[in-house]
Amino acid sequence: MEKRKNVEDFWEIIHYNYDQIRYAEIKSSVVISVYSLFFTAAYTLDVLDDENVYSLNFVTAWDYLTLCLLLPGIYFTLLAFTACVRCFLPRLKQSALKSPLFFGDIAMDNKDFSEYHPKFNSLRENPEEYHKHLTHMVYVTGNIAFTKFLHVNTAIKSLIKSVVLFASYILSLYIIQLF
Numbered sequence: 001m002e003k004r005k006n007v008e009d010f011w012e013i014i015h016y017n018y019d020q021i022r023y024a025e026i027k028s029s030v031v032i033s034v035y036s037l038f039f040t041a042a043y044t045l046d047v048l049d050d051e052n053v054y055s056l057n058f059v060t061a062w063d064y065l066t067l068c069l070l071l072p073g074i075y076f077t078l079l080a081f082t083a084c085v086r087c088f089l090p091r092l093k094q095s096a097l098k099s100p101l102f103f104g105d106i107a108m109d110n111k112d113f114s115e116y117h118p119k120f121n122s123l124r125e126n127p128e129e130y131h132k133h134l135t136h137m138v139y140v141t142g143n144i145a146f147t148k149f150l151h152v153n154t155a156i157k158s159l160i161k162s163v164v165l166f167a168s169y170i171l172s173l174y175i176i177q178l179f
Helices: 002-048 061-088 103-109 113-125 127-178
Strands: none
Touching: 002 061, 002 127, 061 127, 113 127
């Protein structure tokens, strides 16, 4: 009973890590969706605007000042999109431990089920080696979740900065129209 509980603890941690991986990817998707909504609204405003307020002429100093809001906004947008892509496709360190528990190692190291089955059975019969592979799986999934959350946090921070800068840019364009 104690061994079974010990193994269940590993699997609970692994499932928790997978949930965190999924949450990070959902948050990354939300960041991209917010950008889609924001750019759709900005485009709609431009289409509905008869004065074509988004055109940059660089005639006055105000045009250059608004550019100082636009360029960092574009930078943070690119940074957020890059972070979202990295969240979906993180580069991870290669693992030196080949494990019959990882789907990639199962597919790459075994020709068919008849080759895989004895490896898996021998691993299950050796509790210390099985725990080692489970610990490794916890470690790898934890690193994946951490890496994804680093990227999604960068994306969220960049989203906030870029939305503030773009909103300031749009407001500055309408403010100049009042004068």
